[in-house]
Amino acid sequence: MGGERRKEPIIVCRCQNVTLDEIEKAIEEGFTDLESLKRKLRIGMGPCQGRTCLPIVIRILARKTRKKPEELLIPTSRPPIVPLPIKLFLVGGEHEEEE
Amino acid sequence: MKRRSKIIIVGGGITGLSTAYFLAKKGETDVVILEKNYLGSGSTFRCATGIRASFTTEEHIVLQKKSIELWKELSEELGFFYLRGGYVWLFSEEKHLEAFKEFSKLHNKYGVPTRIIYPDEIKELVPRINLEGIIGALFDPIAGKADPFGTIFALAQACRKMGVEIYTGVKVNKIITENGKVRGVDTSAGVIEGSKILVAAGYGTRELLKTVGVDIPLENFPHHSMVTEQFRETFKPLVIDWSTSTYVVQTKDGNFLMGTEVEEHPNYPLLTRIDFIPRVVKTIVRLFPWMREVHVLRYWTGYYVMSPDRHPILGPVEDVEGLYVGAGYSGHGFMMGPVVGTVLSEWILEEKVSIPQAERLTLRRIKEGKLIYEKAVIG
Numbered sequence: 001m002g003g004e005r006r007k008e009p010i011i012v013c014r015c016q017n018v019t020l021d022e023i024e025k026a027i028e029e030g031f032t033d034l035e036s037l038k039r040k041l042r043i044g045m046g047p048c049q050g051r052t053c054l055p056i057v058i059r060i061l062a063r064k065t066r067k068k069p070e071e072l073l074i075p076t077s078r079p080p081i082v083p084l085p086i087k088l089f090l091v092g093g094e095h096e097e098e099e
Numbered sequence: 100m101k102r103r104s105k106i107i108i109v110g111g112g113i114t115g116l117s118t119a120y121f122l123a124k125k126g127e128t129d130v131v132i133l134e135k136n137y138l139g140s141g142s143t144f145r146c147a148t149g150i151r152a153s154f155t156t157e158e159h160i161v162l163q164k165k166s167i168e169l170w171k172e173l174s175e176e177l178g179f180f181y182l183r184g185g186y187v188w189l190f191s192e193e194k195h196l197e198a199f200k201e202f203s204k205l206h207n208k209y210g211v212p213t214r215i216i217y218p219d220e221i222k223e224l225v226p227r228i229n230l231e232g233i234i235g236a237l238f239d240p241i242a243g244k245a246d247p248f249g250t251i252f253a254l255a256q257a258c259r260k261m262g263v264e265i266y267t268g269v270k271v272n273k274i275i276t277e278n279g280k281v282r283g284v285d286t287s288a289g290v291i292e293g294s295k296i297l298v299a300a301g302y303g304t305r306e307l308l309k310t311v312g313v314d315i316p317l318e319n320f321p322h323h324s325m326v327t328e329q330f331r332e333t334f335k336p337l338v339i340d341w342s343t344s345t346y347v348v349q350t351k352d353g354n355f356l357m358g359t360e361v362e363e364h365p366n367y368p369l370l371t372r373i374d375f376i377p378r379v380v381k382t383i384v385r386l387f388p389w390m391r392e393v394h395v396l397r398y399w400t401g402y403y404v405m406s407p408d409r410h411p412i413l414g415p416v417e418d419v420e421g422l423y424v425g426a427g428y429s430g431h432g433f434m435m436g437p438v439v440g441t442v443l444s445e446w447i448l449e450e451k452v453s454i455p456q457a458e459r460l461t462l463r464r465i466k467e468g469k470l471i472y473e474k475a476v477i478g
Contacts, residue, residue, distance in 0.1 A: 083395060085391065
């Protein structure tokens with residue numbers, strides 16, 4: 001752990017191309033809570049909003065910090081939960097302004 | 100954990116970290132920072148990332164011009180993202196354009212080279228904008244944006260390297276005084292003794308100062324922001340639609356970050372509102388019709404900690420020896436961080452404050468009723 005890095009990168013966060021090595025390195029540097037780790041590496045800030053990567057990152061962090069996954073504080077889920085096009089939020093529908 | 104430190108800083112946001120950084124740079128490293136949650140978790144990480152000197156008072160303009168110089172130096176020295184992409188303030192009413200012509204004169208007087216521009220030049224600065232209804236704009240070429248996460252992590256790393264101790268997850272409950280002087284703080288992790296205390300804890304500053312009988316008039320106002328998915332660089336400036344108090348800026352990662360003013364009540368909890376996204380996108384789609392197809396990723400809230408005159412309250416709290424404050428930025432705390440850290444470090448080290456305008460922003464002005472009202476608060 002912490003020494004030799006993997007030859008083939010293992011992608012954990014597909015939205016932002018964050019590898020397992022990068023996550024382990026950041027944890028070793030002291031980013032030992034999910035909120036800071038997220039902002040350091042942008043994990044969970046892409047289109048999946050953490051739905052794909054966060055459970056994996058929780059397992060990695062729990063293993064590295066010798067904590068139980070349930071002891072880690074989970075970052076807040078923000079609306080709209082799944083990415084939605086702006087036009088869906090135009091009150092009265094997409095063509096309101098042209099009419 | 101250190102049980103004794105000459106200087107104790109309460110709050111691990113931009114103010115606390117920047118002050119610790121400048122203290123350490125001057126050789127004073129007997130400093131601890133206490134953060135109740137994680138670094139940046141208050142208003143700093145929720146901010147809209149903009150940095151400008153185009154304000155409407157001498158105090159703000161002069162302080163922010165210095166801050167902009169320091170942003171450049173710090174970002175180069177510590178290696179975080181900062182870009183002088185400018186600010187473009189769009190006006191759709193003649194009276195607003197006229198008012199900002201006057202503000203521009205004030206900016207120019209204090210060395211901030213803003214100027215009025217018209218649709219042709221606006222289009223050059225902000226390609227793909229629809230200027231229907233827009234009659235002109237104020238352009239602030241030295242304004243810009245920075246990455247709050249990168250800034251905080253870089254400052255924290257630099258502080259630690261110089262010997263500053265930073266503790267997260269430690270909540271300060273009470274300031275301990277003796278014979279009118281500070282003696283330390285009572286925290287969730289026990290007592291820490293110290294002879295100088297800076298409280299830079301957002302609205303929490305008000306709560307903490309109450310423990311020594313000082314009431315500082317701050318109000319917490321919820322504000323709302325959202326980001327879209329990432330795009331390649333489309334425009335560099337932060338764009339403001341003045342008539343609706345709406346802004347949009349592209350972050351270093353390419354997301355469009357935007358917000359607008361929503362009527363709020365002071366000291367309400369940070370709750371997301373069903374009407375916010377429709378409200379902000381109404382203006383954004385008017386200015387950028389192509390954004391209809393862009394996906395919204397995330398909507399969050401954060402506080403503007405408002406002071407009565409929309410200027411921060413900085414410097415010594417005269418009634419309690421050794422107590423200092425830095426709070427109430429009214430939505431401008433991130434951008435003011437470097438200059439505030441500079442002047443606070445000077446006050447704490449009992450040096451002459453290098454920017455005289457800062458002396459007008461102490462708690463004394465509130466007591467004496469000498470308020471300085473800022474008109475340009477956005478979002």
